[in-house]
Amino acid sequence: MTAPKDESNGAPTPEREGLEQQLQEGLRLIGKSPRKVDGMAKCTGETMFADDLSLPRMLICKIHRSHVAHARIKSIDTSAAEAMPGVVAVLTGESMPNSFGILPVSQDEHALCIDKVRFVGDPVAAVAAVDEDVAFEAMNAIRVEYEPLDPVFSPAKAIDNDVEPIHDYGDDGNVHKRVSMQFGDVDQALADADEVAEDVFYYEGNTHLPMEQHATLAVREADGRLTVWSSTQTPHYLHRAMSKVLEMPPSRVRIVACPNGGGFGGKSDPFNHEIVVAKLAMLTGRPVKVTLTREEVFYCHRGRHAVLMRARTGFKKDGSITGMHFESLLDGGAYGSYGVASTYYTGALQTVTYQVPTYRFDGVRSFTNKPPGGPKRGHGTPQPRFAVEVQLDKMAERLGLDPAEMRLKTLQPPYSNTANWLAIGSMGLGPCIEKVVEGSGWKDKHRKLPRGKGIGIACSSYICGAGLPIYWNAMPHSGVTVQLDRGGGVAAFCGATDIGQGSDTVLATCVAEILGVDLEDVRIVVADTAITPVDLGSYSSRVTLMMGNAAIQAAERAREVVAKAVSKHMGIPAVRLRFADNRIFDVQDPEQGITFAEGVALGEARFGTIAAAGSYSPPRTPGKYRGAGVGPSPAYSYSAAVVEVDVDEETGEIEVEKIWIGHDIGQSINEMLVIGQVEGGVYMGLGEALMEEMAYRPNRFGVHKIPSMLEYKSPTTKEMPPVVTYLVEDPDPNGPFGAKEVGQGPLLPVMPAIANAVYDAVGVRVDEVPLSPEKVLKAIESKDKRYGPKRFPDLRITETMRVKTEAEGGDGTAPRPPRKPKSEKKEVASS
Amino acid sequence: MMRLPPFRYHAPDTAGEVAHVLANEGPEAMIVAGGTDLYPNMKRRHQMPSTLVSLRRVTDLAGIEWGSDGGVRIGAGQTLRALERDPGVEGALPALWTAVHQISTPVLRNMGTIGGNICLDTRCNYYNQNYEWRRAINFCMKCEGDVCWVAPSSPRCWAVNSSDTVPVLIALGARVTLVSDRGVRELPIAELFVDDGIEYLAKQKDEVLTSIEIPAQGEARSVYRKVRRRGAFDFPVAAVAVRLAFDGDRVESADIVLNAVGSTPVVCTDAAERLVGEVVTEDLAAEVAQVAWKPAKPLDNTDLTHMWRKKMVRVNVKRALLELAPGT
């Protein structure tokens, strides 16, 4: 175990050396499974989620939403609502003309629509009233006159030039983003291949469905400043959007992210309802709260994009890949959201699991008149992962290879650069595969189970935070301050938000490990833009790695102050000091020591109040071409899953009987939390694989077909099979204590492993997610024993950026494309 | 949070008083038992009774009374959970037990009653949506609109009878008792249902369902098979109840009842007749399933596709028959 490097000041101090030795001697908390710091509060009802807050004189807000899919707003009549007793304010879009959006390149949302509505559910007006009943009546009393425009619901249609444009920006027609890039000579590689696979896949959109419906409470403070409590995963970005739309200096806007009742990416955009209640609070001078109905949560969406994909991959007889051409068409829905990043992500990580020496990616995101897609657990990568892993399975059979063996032989080596210039660090996929193969008894089962029973394997990888921030800047991605109290207490401050993944515990654990105190001695203050240092947010699996590194640095700096003072006091060199069990003692004579509190007092007496800051910025990435912002990460996690299924051939119903999953975590910070994330990811993958879908009724004005917990199917206890988890710990030099992510990765292999198992069971290919019983049955009844899309539309790619690979002697750059007539758009990066 | 619309509330103590309140309040009053069907509908504003008459305090709607002959009288106010926990139901009426046990979730069964399950509003995924959603489709015939979106050229509503217990109760030959201020009437439960998504019950608005009587089943065997996406929460999208009485190896009498494939339960008389006097074999089961499959006419207004649901009728009738055949 190595102590984290502190790049800010060069030579190792004796204090730091002492810490390094302390960590090498053994970790007290890291890798163990103590209770989460917020664990008990969540079991007593004490944790306050956003909707649990209420304030005196609080008003309730309801939002009137568009009931047409695409139209110009002709007029809004709020008079009846305004006249209702108990209605305090009615708001329309004109009062908030500034647009916003999560990405700098897609500032295309308004808190309330001004001239146009773009999907059923788009917010048009809002009321604040004395209670929920009055607010509901008033919301329904608002009358909006629309001039209908032709809606478009299918991405294939949307990318035609002759449809009504949904936005006045984008690449052309309803193409929001079109990208094309090539690394190495893919055509040649496919020509050189022994076998070329070409498959078309479809991955239906699905949504996060956090159990908690989004809620926000806003209050105008006595001095005119604004405070907002919200169920958001990204208080920092909400802070920016809020200040922009309300035209208030950020210094007077305070966003507090409440613990999220589940997020999964669904609370990572700044949302219209958050801005609306803030505006209403500023206007009325009263606290205003909004809590979305479940139906409205479906309209927030920002979930998994529906993606149509084509993969053309060349293979050698031994199963190695010569090259891959991957194309994706994303159904973006009505707004940009993270969509540009999502588009890149459908092409970015194909190269990080198996060696893909040449690679081409073409992607298009279309606008359609539906709730916007965005980042859901695995952001943009489960769809291509499904395609790649199912295609590999097909090819393994064609080549007569065992699919597990074939994967093991083609692994991307650790500490290498991929064709698309992603820098791979530690790489534990091999052991993951070996463990699940062994644990599941794969060799005795694959192609050997009785008909109806099947087993399948798939692998995946995910980023541990994005290498670049959402808006380009040179500042750290995460900051932590640590403050020591002379009573021995430690306060740790960080902007990160706990959405259930346990970031509060990671923060406390890292700090407690370094300072040698118990978790109970660390009080954490998080996710408050007025008080805590910026952390960019709980997305792209970045928090453990980035916040963890920042926390270590902050704690280490605080420790250094104390160590200096104690070393002087005890008359021994600081390198001999150990911080453990709330004591500071001499490693050569452990009896000799003082309490941590006494140490802090000494430090405070000598150096004054002890507070230290730490921060983290990811290492620079080797890729320097346009679009290289999406995909790089300080580290990559890896997962492999084996799934056993039982398929009913008469009904097409799939029962998943057991799942074995191996995950390369680098190093667990808290093993219990890691396993919890693995199991949760598997659960969510199971839902996506079998039943979850964002379904619409294009023939009925594009309404969401099933905006309820009953009809949008989330697996119950009855569908969840036993899961055997294997953790592979191959510490990554960039991770805090070597840790990598686990929040998103383990979801990824589940869907393709199930599809591959279904093939093993009944010999049919369902090249589409979800694998609903109808589709399985159709495949069984079909001639070609397949269900799935057959055609892929022309993406009308006119220009492909060509980047030389490392093998070609490239340097990560691409020749600059010719400048467009309009001013070049800002680069976009990250998750 | 989604609020209920306001209403007047009565909670009488006897079924007679319930009938009396209903008579006084007129057709805009509704009975509420467990509320697990009615309250969600009220929150979504597709049922908006001005008066609720609660059965919660009514004592004479409770009870599961077994007769000496093996028949049973079940009070309409009995919770599904009480039925599920009744050893007599599990032992003597396994098909009913299965149907009850598969309704939604354990916690919902603690609240929902058998009476409410029988009178359950028909369902349709154009209808079981919030007010704002339905406004986006201009409402539909069943509530505030005039078109049926499932079959736009049709003059009627095709909302689906989605009760789990109803097909079993019909197969078992149950009778129900209805009480109103005008008197008491008793009828076979099959006659309670009407093939219309809106007026789906032959029960008058002022009538309260007080009890269900199931005759002794003797040696007859019965089974219930429910098709749905998940193992909990979900309503049936196709349901099959079969009751067979045997004379030795041969079928003496047969009842096959489908539900959740139309606005009313489907009694498959032709298919049942084909069984009488026969030994149930794999081939016969398949043949009968093919006959039973014909009258099932699911439309596209529930979960899963209607084509698949129709196929599932055939699969499940066959499986039900084979399950009941002696020696299996």
Place this chain on the structure above:
Amino acid sequence: MTQGSAPAAAETRRKVHMQLLVNGEAQEVAFLPHKTLLEVLREDMQLTGTKHGCELGECGTCTVLMDGEPMLSCLVLGIECDGVEIETVEGMATGAGPHPLQTWFADLGAAQCGYCTPGFLMTAKSILERDPNPSREDLVEELSGNLCRCTGYLKIYEAIEAAAKDMREGSQ
């Protein structure tokens, strides 16, 4: 569809005043008669430990115990709770400390985001009161009305089993 003449506001906007027996304490509370128990608990009694995810009976998040049985508080009226013993997550811990279920849920990571947790705890408590040693299959069945999007349920089973063991041993 039954669309009644809406009762006059004067009639329905008048709060009822009644005693509710919550977590062993009789409390006076005034609320609008069309409010559900969930709304009364959260809004009129500040007992926000009971959560909501749908308000339509479709998720189990709002589960409370009524006379010891788990019920969906989003589908019960406040006025229907006259004389009913109501128990919420806030009442689980006794003076001596947390309920073993709370301890084990916290210790074994059965609460991730914790939003579904109060509902699960309530259902779990009723399970253990009926059966001190439930099998895994029993748990799968009895918990099938509580959705959790975070855990995949596995840690929840483990926590209940551990608590059950504790309680069996404690009561010997």
